[in-house]
Amino acid sequence: MNRNRIIIALVALLVVAGLGAVLYNRVLGESQAASGPITAIPLTAEASTAARPASEPADPAATVPEPAAASTPAPDAPAPGGLLRYRIVPEESQVRFTLSEVLRGQPTEVVGVSNQVAGELAVDPDDLSTAQVGVIQVNARTLETDNAQRNRAIRRFILETDTHEFITFTPTAIEGLSGSGGLGQPFTF
16 A cells, blocks of 8 residues: 555656646746748839839939948849839847836836848839838847846747747838938938
């Protein structure tokens, strides 16, 4: 009888240890790594209604933009109707978020960052009001704060990055662009 109780106790202990390991991994374990480098979803840029007339040939030298700080011409630039296409360059870009939390009784401002952001922009230099911004994506699995435990909590419980790897923004409008633009001329919109 004593031997049966010891065997049952050992089996119960093994089951509890196994469940504990699974729970530990689920709560404190690492989330999945990023699936790979992020790439832009191609923008389906439509030609502007105010685009150059078909009889007016576009000067190819005039449509080559200077490199921008956080974007680069896409391989298929220029787009139809004189649109210039730019892509966000992850290596030269950064996405940031902030959140406020109380940590050990002290209010704390937390900053998270990632350079895994992608998107496209199409601009007609002759008519800036026709500019288009495509879908912008951020790989949520790459967001980092100053604390590994917080990173795990954000990935596992807040953003659920094992299921939802990407945060997607779909712009619906651009405000503040009008007129025409020149090479190297900065714009705020």
